[in-house]
Amino acid sequence: SELHEPFCDLVETLTERFAAAGLGLRGDRKKSLFRINRDVRFSNDKRPYNRHLSAILSPDGTKMEQGVFYVHIGLERCFSGVAWWQPSPELLLAMRNAIAARPEKYRALVAALKKNGLEFETEDRMKRTPRGFEHVTDSDLAEAIRNRHFYVQHAIDPAGIHSPALVDELVDFTLRAKPLLDWGRAIQGKAQ
Template sequence: MIQQEAIAFLKDLAENNNRDWFQSKQDSYQKYRKHYLELAQELLSGVQEFDLGMADVEAKKVVFRINRDIRFSKDKSPYKTHMGFWISPAHANNPKAGYYLHVDPKGSFLAGGIYMPEAKDLKKIRTEIAFFYDDLQEILSEKKFKTAFDDLQRDEHTLKTAPKDFEKDHPAIKHLQLKSFIVQRDIPFDDLFKSNFISDVVANFKIIKPLNDFLNRAFDVAD
């Protein structure tokens, strides 16, 4: 479960998002950071039980620095006020779908898939969908998946028509229009403190695995 103290720290940080306050709360931050890493390890261990592709992932690679990148942001608040966990074998030269958990006093969720891949990788995924749409449909229509996530999310980046080189009347057109291939589920605030919180998240990630496997197939094709 998430510790109440960790959520309290994030709330306080949101109200005092400046370097002086943060430096004065180093004891609290170190406790929060320790809990953050422990959660990452527990979450990762759960995923590694069903996804062998995550065998070499380390817990320290699952978490994010608390410092925000404010170089190109209008919001100059220096620190992140949420916990993020990204479990994927991806690295700079090897994009992969994965699993994400977002813990935030203002709203938490879990998700999976791949967000805004580069153009060449987006083309690979769309090609996989176009040629093997039946495989994707089987995953998305599976009862547990449908109950947990319903369908891939559409967002402001979704195309209004067919992408270049794909047919407008393709049966997979609503998925070919996507630029991200994500499923997401909101987490009620009180659920963060339940003893089975992590196991519940892992169970949802397990439902996402067939989708991730399908998306990652696209990257196995030679350029």
């Protein structure tokens, strides 16, 4: 409770700031947060399910939409991310097709992110190129096509989580990651 309310305030403040910046991301105190506890009524293990607070701000304000901002404040680590995380098979195929068909746009995205001090994370990348994309031989494009997710991360200093400057830091990070949101939205057909 003593952590939950300030975290809810952070989500609401970020929603206001993201709207002012034209990022098209919003959240709410109830729908955006992940639960800390599981149902422990009949369990001998009463420990919390999660040892962190986390929330997603998305275009529709729910956790089900793609092209999101994620914030994670925990005992082990604190970070935020902008992601197309676990896109539907149709959207992932469309993203891969876009990389293969318009490599210059994908490379421009990578360059824009790099200019902003960001780069794609490679966690959970496929070992081999998916079927149907064997013709893509450029190593940078082949690696991109093997991605299951497209996301960038920003480490948050745990000492600064109580600082009002945290909101500015997260808004700045999200603005730097906006090319990723725009790229995915254009593919998804929801360009803003």
